[in-house]
Amino acid sequence: MTVYNKFDAKDGYVSVDYHADRILQSRELNDEQAMQQHALRRIADGIFSDGDLIEGARCAMSAATGMATMEAGSIYIAGRIHDVVAALVAVPVLGTQYVGVYLETTTVTAVDDPGLYNPAVEGEGQQQPGADRTRMVARWGLAGSQVLPGDFFPVWTIEDGVVKPREALSTNNPITVAIKDYDIASTGGGNYVVDGMTVLMHDDDQDGNQIYTVKAGEAHVGGIPVFRPADRTVVYAAVPNTMQVLSEPHAASGEALQTVTFDRFPVLKPATVRVQRKKTQQVNRGPVLGGADQLNENSVVKINSIKLGGITYYEPADFKLTAGQVDWSPSGAEPATGNLYTVEFEFISIEPVLNQTPTTFQIANPVNGTVHYVDYEFAMRRYDRLVMDDQGVYSVIKGVPATWQPVPPDVPGGQLLLATIYQSWMQETRRLVLDSWRMVPMQTIANYSNRMDDIELDLAELRLATDVNGRYSGLKKGYFADPMRDDSMRDQGLEQTAQILDGALQLYEDFGAHLLDDGKTSYSMGFDIVTGLRQAAYSRSMAINPSIGVGQLPASVILAPPIDRWEVPGVRQYPKGVKFHYNPIWNPGQTVAGSVQAEFEKTFDKSLVDTSDIYLREIDVGVTLTGFDPLEPVKSATFDGQPVAFKNAQGQTPSANAQGVVEGSFKVPKGITVGTKRVRIEGDNGSYGEASYTGSATLKLQLYYLYSGNFITAGVGIETVNYVL
Incomplete structure (x- = not known):
């Protein structure tokens, strides 16, 4: 059995023209199909790219469990839109991983599918094999796993357990490119925030890294839409640029402990100071007459006094200071050899400062009136900018540091500015400026226009009043400009014969009503009642609402969290072994562990695993309801049909606020089996709301396996x- 298909796009053939007098060839039918598929794929490839999302097919990653929940949907691959079913894919939470579709292409014959035998009973070919079929099956999988057959096409990128956002269609197709170019031209760059994307600043972590949170939202970067469905924390290891200051002078004020402010700050490293101090020392007179005695401090500035008992020696008649020594070479008096005399002197001490803060330090016991010099390094201020690219990746652009007035750095093309960080290097003065470009709704712009009209009107009236009061204040005393909003500026002592209405002065006309006769008797002209409209017959009637489905709509309920996933501690025994064929030669990358997991999922019997001791975790669940009547109290709350205590932050049964919003929490009851449960909350006025809560537990099961292969020895093991659940 041979299948002929000679189509080659290089030949330029676009159709097959059949002749009535010639035999129809199977090759011609195959070529015709290939021509049509080739023409359709060239058109489709101009609009879509491999891996483009057509419908659904979203990815939700749980970093805690290492499982990616892949939604069912439709994806464009290899010139066709393929449907893929939902699946769970195990994804490592470290590094960059790619989750996509393995496309398996097989040929199905009548042997594989009996439905391909000829069903016609009229001809000689009854129950004869017909044409084969080409089948394509798409399945979710992890790149490089090699567990699934077929060619791999990446769809989602997961970095360190976080799914990178992506748009539904490729940014390279003509439609998207045209929209992107229009967005860039109409907005002056195409970089702006549509909704959310606000930035919050937190305290630094224990390692000194700066922590920022970018809220969920939507933005356009270079005309490309970027959607972030969840908040993201940005950890920025900010390092300051420092400058050294040497010998910064400060005058001492007294000799007590005093606080000094650095001229430049903040100072993040220990500083040193050179300070002049006083000291008293007992010195032993040396054996050489007129010689010198060493003092025990370097950098001696001056000697204040020398005494021996009741004798005082004076400088320069008796001694002088030479190289940090008491020099007795002058011809005056001096102590006898071996006598101890008292020297009071001043010297320069180099030492660390006391009680240093980023802006101040303290110094103790300096000589009054002297100057001490401090050496330190201070962190220079700068502006950093938090930005996002068209792939939804956050980064920080480091600015240029400056001593006093730093300048924010420019934002490069292809980056959206979210916030500017003023780095003062002190937690209390560092600030975050939310200076991102944001889309302004048309209603807001219209409100701005109305406000400007009101301001211009008020300004015109103010100018009129100022002009009148300025030009005629002396000539026409008592005259002023009346904006004619009400009667407050009119002379209440005079009778007013006009009225102010709608901002204008109008003549007043008095209207009065007068009763006829006694005011009790009614009068009318004579009349006869005649039929003007009559419905003499009718067909039938029906109820407007036959289902009697009346009542208010249910309230919207948001649970936090709505899903609880955890791993049951320990490993349990699965009593049934598995068998599989292990052949890594023909399937590169195949592993025993992966094959055991796959075979287990095919043959798993949940009745063999005892899960009677596994229940939902008793955790607190926050609840926010929207749609209750204003101030309506909560009457009851149930979880899977069991009553639960629904309390607010004060531990009381909550009531709705003026907008009908109720906030509170409850604890999951004890002894509830895992699965999806119903939460229902009812109010005193009949309002109610329902939501689903899902609890999912992962068990570790130990089982025995037996494998065999073509070119390897069969073996057994435990996995x-x-x-x-």
């Missing part, structure tokens, strides 16, 4: 697999 641990995952089972999600």
